[in-house]
Each structure stands twice: as structure tokens, then as C-alpha cells.
Amino acid sequence: MPLNELISFLEEHPDAQIVMGADYRIVAANAAYRRHYAGGRDVVGQFCYAVSHGYRQPCDECGESCPLSASRASGEPRRVLHLHHTPRGEEHVDVELTPITGASGRIEYFVERMLTVREASSFPAESGLVGKSPAFNRMLELVRRVAPAPTTALLLGESGTGKELVAQAIHQQSGRGQGPFVVVECSGLTETLFESELFGYEKGAFTGATQRKPGLVEAASGGTLFLDEVGDIPLAMQVKLLRLLETGTFRRVGGVDTMRSDFRLIAATHRDLKAMVEAGAFRRDLYYRLSVFPIPLPALRERRDDIVLLAETLLARLSPGRPRALSEAAKSNLLAWDYPGNIRELRNLLERALLMADGDTLLPEHFPRELAGDATNGMPGVDGIVPLDVAERRYLQWALAQHGGDRKSLARQLGISERTLYRKLAG
Numbered sequence: 001m002p003l004n005e006l007i008s009f010l011e012e013h014p015d016a017q018i019v020m021g022a023d024y025r026i027v028a029a030n031a032a033y034r035r036h037y038a039g040g041r042d043v044v045g046q047f048c049y050a051v052s053h054g055y056r057q058p059c060d061e062c063g064e065s066c067p068l069s070a071s072r073a074s075g076e077p078r079r080v081l082h083l084h085h086t087p088r089g090e091e092h093v094d095v096e097l098t099p100i101t102g103a104s105g106r107i108e109y110f111v112e113r114m115l116t117v118r119e120a121s122s123f124p125a126e127s128g129l130v131g132k133s134p135a136f137n138r139m140l141e142l143v144r145r146v147a148p149a150p151t152t153a154l155l156l157g158e159s160g161t162g163k164e165l166v167a168q169a170i171h172q173q174s175g176r177g178q179g180p181f182v183v184v185e186c187s188g189l190t191e192t193l194f195e196s197e198l199f200g201y202e203k204g205a206f207t208g209a210t211q212r213k214p215g216l217v218e219a220a221s222g223g224t225l226f227l228d229e230v231g232d233i234p235l236a237m238q239v240k241l242l243r244l245l246e247t248g249t250f251r252r253v254g255g256v257d258t259m260r261s262d263f264r265l266i267a268a269t270h271r272d273l274k275a276m277v278e279a280g281a282f283r284r285d286l287y288y289r290l291s292v293f294p295i296p297l298p299a300l301r302e303r304r305d306d307i308v309l310l311a312e313t314l315l316a317r318l319s320p321g322r323p324r325a326l327s328e329a330a331k332s333n334l335l336a337w338d339y340p341g342n343i344r345e346l347r348n349l350l351e352r353a354l355l356m357a358d359g360d361t362l363l364p365e366h367f368p369r370e371l372a373g374d375a376t377n378g379m380p381g382v383d384g385i386v387p388l389d390v391a392e393r394r395y396l397q398w399a400l401a402q403h404g405g406d407r408k409s410l411a412r413q414l415g416i417s418e419r420t421l422y423r424k425l426a427g
């Protein structure tokens with residue numbers, strides 16, 4: 001298609017689109033692009049990386065993936081998630097680039113289609129996912145890819161990394177967003193409880209079953225079933241779950257009828273399921289059924305660029321109607337902390353600080369002392385000069401927190417026995 005025909009074809013397209021040459025220069029921008037992203041600027045003739053990112057060089061020379069250079073190399077379309085400058089500030093944008101081959105058989109132009117991602121925000125928002133670090137964006141890209149498909153997603157991440165919130169985001173983007181989102185907390189459920197919770201029961205199925213009760217699988221029909229801590233499902237129940245996933249059918253406890261439920265499955269765990277399979281603690285067939293599309297969720301210490309953004313977001317959510325700020329010193333203490341409990345730990349620290357502060361600004365003194373110690377150049381957990389045994393104890397308490405309270409793993413890293421560690425901590 002000649003260039004002028006391509007441009008007039010795209011002009012009234014509802015999605016924002018631009019046409020670029022192989023030299024990254026924008027050749028044309030359609031009406032939707034001009035409305036959403038240009039903010040009155042004339043972008044024709046400018047480089048795409050300058051307009052979208054304010055960069056002086058292409059994205060891949062600035063540490064980001066560049067769809068244009070990837071597409072030029074492969075001749076294939078390319079889709080990535082980028083943070084773009086827009087008239088509204090930085091926004092997550094789903095970018096899809098298609099190469100256009102000319103009569104010569106060579107790629108002559110690229111069409112870039114842009115969709116603003118509404119499920120995540122790069123500035124404090126009242127609800128939903130917040131983040132802008134590269135690790136967060138990589139995760140969001142996977143979320144965007146899997147959401148519209150019926151595929152099972154497996155969220156892998158430490159406790160408190162936001163697995164439930166990510167599952168909700170997938171549900172909302174899935175086309176089942178108007179349907180139910182049903183959470184099953186699998187840890188701590190005994191075999192019998194698991195079965196009756198999941199599949200429901202008939203009247204008289206067991207003592208106390210005074211009336212029929214539908215299960216969570218039934219409740220999720222038309223929507224999404226979120227199995228949290230799927231690694232904690234008892235072995236004997238794993239086979240029942242597998243049958244449900246393979247056939248879409250189940251039977252209530254005490255029932256004879258085979259029932260059907262139409263749900264999309266999202267599972268999550270902080271465990272290494274593969275290692276559990278090797279150890280015989282998790283069924284291999286169920287593992288393969290669940291791990292079609294794994295999404296690793298970064299720990300908070302792997303997305304430090306998001307700490308202040310998340311802290312400000314959580315503060316606004318925890319204290320609606322009364323704006324609270326973090327002092328610069330409090331921010332730098334929060335930035336230096338390692339968060340073994342991830343975002344949940346950050347949230348707890350802020351909740352406590354809100355109770356400790358009488359004014360509108362949260363200061364280092366409103367947070368636990370270990371946090372301040374971590375930001376100094378001295379020994380973490382210890383501020384100032386104190387007797388050696390006190391310093392050792394405080395340091396060990398700090399170090400123990402880094403290991404999520406796991407004495408065994410801390411002792412191993414310190415090269416001492418668990419008993420010695422115990423003694424030193426006891427003082």
C-alpha cells in the first residue's frame with residue numbers, strides 16, 4: 001500500500017497510531033494519537049524515542065527494549081509495554097509495532113499502535129496496581145498478554161508481593177471482569193474442608209450438613225477462580241483438583257450428580273512447585289496443568305524504584321481524606337530497607353507510623369529503629385556507639401528480619417550454629 005493511502009487509512013482509526021521510518025522518525029500520526037498523546041504538539045519529523053520518552057537515543061541504547069529495532073531484525077510484529085510521556089504524565093502503554101513491506105520486498109515503514117494500560121498506574125492511585133520499575137513493567141507485560149486468553153496463569157512470588165491484586169487485574173482485563181472473582185485460600189485447609197469448600201455439599205452429607213451448600217467452584221462460574229497458595233493443597237486433594245481442571249466437572253460432597261462450572265483459573269504460590277514435584281509433595285500432572293503461563297512477581301527489594309511510589313500510594317489508601325507526607329529522611333530509611341515481607345510489610349510499617357505520628361509528616365522516629373539503622377553507613381540495626389554485645393544483638397535482630405525470621409538460614413549465612421545464634425539473640 002502506498003504511504004499516502006496507509007496514512008489516510010489510519011487517520012480515523014479509533015486506536016492511536018503513528019507511522020515511522022526505519023530511522024525512528026515519525027512520518028505521520030493519526031487523529032486518535034494527536035488527541036491522546038500529542039497534546040497539541042506536532043510530532044511529525046521527530047524521533048519516536050524523543051517524543052515518547054524524552055530520550056536522545058533509541059530505547060535499546062537507554063536500557064529499554066526497542067520494538068522497532070527488534071522488528072527490523074526479525075521482520076515480525078513486536079509488542080512491548082513501555083512507560084510513555086503523555087500530556088497526563090507518565091503512563092503505561094501497550095505498544096504494538098507492525099513492519100510494512102514495500103513493493104521491493106524490504107521493510108519500508110512501521111506502524112505503531114498504542115493503547116494506554118488502565119490496570120496499573122505510575123503515580124499514586126486510589127486502587128489497583130501501582131508501579132513503574134522495569135521489574136514491575138516486565139510483570140505487567142505478562143499480565144496483559146495472558147489476561148484476555150482462557151489460559152491458566154500461575155503467579156509465583158514471595159508472600160506480600162501482590163499476588164491477589166495481580167490476580168484481580170487479570171480477572172478485570174479478561175472479558176470475565178463482570179463475573180465473580182472467587183478467592184480460595186488453600187493453606188490451612190484440611191482434606192475434608194478443602195473438598196466441601198471447593199465443591200460444596202448436599203444436605204446430610206455429613207453431621208452438621210443441615211442444608212445443601214454450593215461450593216466456591218460453583219460460585220466462580222462465569223468468572224475467575226483464584227487458588228491462593230496452591231502448593232499447600234493436600235496431596236490427596238490434588239487429584240480431585242486435577243480432575244476438575246481436566247473435565248470442568250465435579251461432584252458435591254455427598255452428591256451423585258456431575259456438575260459443570262465455567263471458570264478461568266488463576267493459581268498462586270510462594271513455594272518452588274518444581275522442587276515439590278521432585279520431592280513427591282506435589283503431583284507432576286497437576287504441576288504441568290497449572291504452569292502453562294507462569295508469571296514471576298518481583299520482590300519489593302527487586303523493584304526499589306517503586307518503594308516511594310508505593311509508600312505514597314499506600315499512605316493515601318490508609319488515610320483517606322487526610323493527606324500525610326513522608327519526610328526526606330523517612331523516605332531514605334524506607335528506601336534502604338530490604339522488606340522480607342514485601343509490600344505487605346511496607347503497608348504495616350506505614351500503618352504503624354500513622355498511629356505514631358501526631359502531625360501530617362511521617363518522620364524516622366515514627367518507624368521502628370531498625371529502619372534508621374539500615375540507612376546509616378554504620379552497622380545495620382545499630383545506631384551510635386553502644387556496648388559490643390548490645391551492638392551484636394541488635395545487628396542479629398536486624399539480620400534475622402532480613403531472613404524473614406528464619407534462624408536456620410541466617411545461622412547458615414553467618415557461619416555459626418543455630419544454637420549459638422539463639423544464645424546471642426537471647427543476650
Ligand SMILES: Nc1ncnc2c1ncn2[C@@H]1O[C@H](COP(=O)(O)OP(=O)(O)OP(=O)(O)O)[C@@H](O)[C@H]1O
Nearest residue numbers: 128129130131158159160161162163164165343344
Ligand atoms: N503493585 C501494587 N500496588 C499497590 N498496592 C499493592 C501492589 N501490590 C501489592 N499491593 C498491596 O500489598 C498488600 C499485599 O498484597 P497481596 O495481599 O495481594 O499479596 P500476596 O502476594 O497475595 O500475599 P500472600 O502471599 O501473603 O497472600 C495488599 O495490601 C495490596 O493491596
